[in-house]
Amino acid sequence: DAKTTQPNSMESNEEEPVHLPCNHSTISGTDYIHWYRQLPSQGPEYVIHGLTSNVNNRMASLAIAEDRKSSTLILHRATLRDAAVYYCILRDISNFGNEKLTFGTGTRLTIIP
């Protein structure tokens, strides 16, 4: 799986939008961009994923650069419950059936009340 690069940590004020960047300059045409987050003392949970177009769901939005070499996870209004480590992961569709995930170091998001 291709490598991703994320800032080690970020801080945001409560009820403010948060933009979490991810660089994936070696992404291939068959890689989906997935985001997971890990709340304290829990296993990772899915947040959102996309291929080329921007995506929205109830948790977040995913903005994908036109060249797909970077993406940004957007939390529109951060709450204290959003404090977690956020992982940007590339999943190769050609490997479907072998669903292992390669986790990078992730971004530790701290929310300031």
Next chain:
Amino acid sequence: SAVISQKPSRDICQRGTSLTIQCQVDSQVTMMFWYRQQPGQSLTLIATANQGSEATYESGFVIDKFPISRPNLTFSTLTVSNMSPEDSSIYLCSVGSASMNTEAFFGQGTRLTVV
């Protein structure tokens, strides 16, 4: 979606002993995955467990140290053998998605401390 139950949730073990971690899924899945998360670190894949075949181990992990069973499509175990303090980690079970448009699911993890 899939609900994954891991047992035990945590344990403190003596060095030299072994611990078996159980992972139960509420639906049939083809592949199950075991990850290790060392203190303050990210997740690292230990092995992939297919029903009816030997597990596939990632580089740096061996069957003698981390034997895995996969007796059916809803259950798997990971054993941490001959433990040392360096094995103190969180061990997580995961199942893959039914398609590329769905997500992977994780158990809550087993927090192991070896003393």
